[in-house]
Amino acid sequence: MADSAKRARLRELLGELIAEGRRVLVFSQFVEMLRLIEADLAAAGIDHLILTGQTRNRAEVLDAFAQGEAPVFLLSLKAGGVGLTLTEADTVILYDPWWNPAVERQAMDRTHRIGQDKPVFVHRLVAAGTVEEKILDMQARKQALADALFDDSGASSESLLDEATLADLFAPLSS
Numbered sequence: 001m002a003d004s005a006k007r008a009r010l011r012e013l014l015g016e017l018i019a020e021g022r023r024v025l026v027f028s029q030f031v032e033m034l035r036l037i038e039a040d041l042a043a044a045g046i047d048h049l050i051l052t053g054q055t056r057n058r059a060e061v062l063d064a065f066a067q068g069e070a071p072v073f074l075l076s077l078k079a080g081g082v083g084l085t086l087t088e089a090d091t092v093i094l095y096d097p098w099w100n101p102a103v104e105r106q107a108m109d110r111t112h113r114i115g116q117d118k119p120v121f122v123h124r125l126v127a128a129g130t131v132e133e134k135i136l137d138m139q140a141r142k143q144a145l146a147d148a149l150f151d152d153s154g155a156s157s158e159s160l161l162d163e164a165t166l167a168d169l170f171a172p173l174s175s
Contacts, residue, residue: 006095006125007036007037007040009125010037010093010095010125013125014041014093015044017071017091021071022071022090022091022121023071023073023089023090023091024072024073024093025073025092025093025107025111026074026093026095027077027092027093027094027095027104028074028075028077028095028096029076029077029078029096029098030076030096031052031053031054033096034050034052034074037095038050038074041072046071046072047069047072048072048073048074049069049072050073050074050075051073051075051076052079053076053079055079062084065086065088065089066086066088073086075107075110077098077103077104085113086111086113087111087116087117089110089111089120090111090120090121091120091122091123092107092108092110092111092120092121092122092123093122093123093124093125094107094122094123094125095125096125097126097135097136097139098135099135099138099139100142101143104139108120108122124136
């Protein structure tokens, strides 16, 4: 696969973060992308660990990150988004947006746990002019709708849950 501006930016960003002594979690929904990033890190001589659904020694990999064996931890959203506490990290990079904003929040929450004693920085890498921008727009609309549904004042839900929005929600999918 050819190099991309986004991967080049990630390499640059990781170099800066590691020079600052940061511990970084990099999430992607695509294991193939994590493998490409892993190859980039290996080529740059950057120690890293990886956790995907295929990882057999999950506890050992988690312990290795906790012990500081590598400054970068690559995680698939599905394998690393639930049930982990990674307070050793102080930076989260979301390499690609996920359709469901709650899944991204779960990934970010890996570092926001009891015992976290550092500020945590989150970077979202989004390629301009791509479907990724549309996903972010959809996430924002989805979040605004969810927020409006649970807003006790009722003021914002009326503007978001108008007749046109409801018709759109329940419209048949086009083929």
